[in-house]
Amino acid sequence: MSGVKKLTEKFAELKEKGEKALVTYVTAGDPNLETTARLVCAMEQAGADVIELGVPFSDPVADGPVIQRASTRSLQGGTHLTGILEMVRGIREKVQAPLVLMSYYNPILQYGLEKFCQDAVRCGIAGLIVPDLPLEEAGPLLHSSQEAGLAYIPLVAPTSPQRRLARIAESGQGFIYCVTVTGITGTKQNVSNEIARMSGEIREVTDLPLAAGFGIAAPEQAKAVAPYCDAVVVGSALVKLVENHREDSLEPVASLTAQLKQALLRL
Numbered sequence: 641m642s643g644v645k646k647l648t649e650k651f652a653e654l655k656e657k658g659e660k661a662l663v664t665y666v667t668a669g670d671p672n673l674e675t676t677a678r679l680v681c682a683m684e685q686a687g688a689d690v691i692e693l694g695v696p697f698s699d700p701v702a703d704g705p706v707i708q709r710a711s712t713r714s715l716q717g718g719t720h721l722t723g724i725l726e727m728v729r730g731i732r733e734k735v736q737a738p739l740v741l742m743s744y745y746n747p748i749l750q751y752g753l754e755k756f757c758q759d760a761v762r763c764g765i766a767g768l769i770v771p772d773l774p775l776e777e778a779g780p781l782l783h784s785s786q787e788a789g790l791a792y793i794p795l796v797a798p799t800s801p802q803r804r805l806a807r808i809a810e811s812g813q814g815f816i817y818c819v820t821v822t823g824i825t826g827t828k829q830n831v832s833n834e835i836a837r838m839s840g841e842i843r844e845v846t847d848l849p850l851a852a853g854f855g856i857a858a859p860e861q862a863k864a865v866a867p868y869c870d871a872v873v874v875g876s877a878l879v880k881l882v883e884n885h886r887e888d889s890l891e892p893v894a895s896l897t898a899q900l901k902q903a904l905l906r907l
């Protein structure tokens with residue numbers, strides 16, 4: 641099944657049940673790929689609906705200190721894109737939740753755009769988020785991902801003007817990632833005001849599901865933003881647990897995942 645279809649079906653299924661999707665993020669290869677594979681399964685079992693895997697990068701400009709440190713640990717362990725795809729291929733039979741890859745543009749460019757998109761889909765990746773690729777330069781990757789059936793998930797920021805939103809949304813598949821704060825991942829701020837305004841503007845230009853992320857760490861925060869979106873993304877709070885508990889992080893990560901999902905049921 642194409643990645644676009646996998647994501648579309650997942651969101652339709654949740655909508656029918658009246659639930660909001662929980663998207664959980666971890667950096668692949670932190671502390672090693674074996675643990676990442678186990679974390680993916682543990683998060684799915686605990687209630688994650690979509691799982692986002694980060695490709696470590698030396699210059700992660702959109703990331704705050706927690707995910708930057710995870711990137712560094714992963715790179716020190718020798719993680720690379722090929723290894724991540726292999727790990728995903730190894731668990732694809734076990735995992736039903738759509739997997740989304742977050743990667744800066746450089747590793748994808750090095751790998752080769754077309755080959756990357758084909759390999760990613762073949763290994764079981766449903767979608768792709770590339771935080772440092774502006775729409776103006778995304779043409780070739782958009783083309784390759786569409787050919788391969790890999791959902792290209794665009795990011796919109798609080799500073800994106802309305803006419804740009806429409807163009808960004810048009811390029812997107814699967815869902816739109818709405819960055820709720822101006823800044824980096826892990827930023828602590830009151831996110832619900834911004835998302836209320838943004839969600840209205842985005843819904844005017846697209847029917848794609850909306851995911852809200854950046855700065856959401858606790859169940860109460862997830863609950864507060866949920867009315868304005870279709871999915872809530874939590875990254876740094878989980879990565880912090882991985883940092884503190886390393887190979888033993890399955891239990892604490894599953895426990896936070898379950899609490900977050902609980903907050904997104906019966907709204």
Ligand SMILES: O=P(O)(O)OC[C@@H](O)[C@@H](O)c1c[nH]c2ccccc12
Pocket residue numbers: 665692694702703707742769771795824825826827853854855856857873874875876877
């Ligand atoms: O860490 P936070 O504040 O919970 O935000 C989610 C985020 O971690 C994840 O989606 C992500 C990690 N790195 C990114 C880079 C760009 C966009 C999104 C991301």
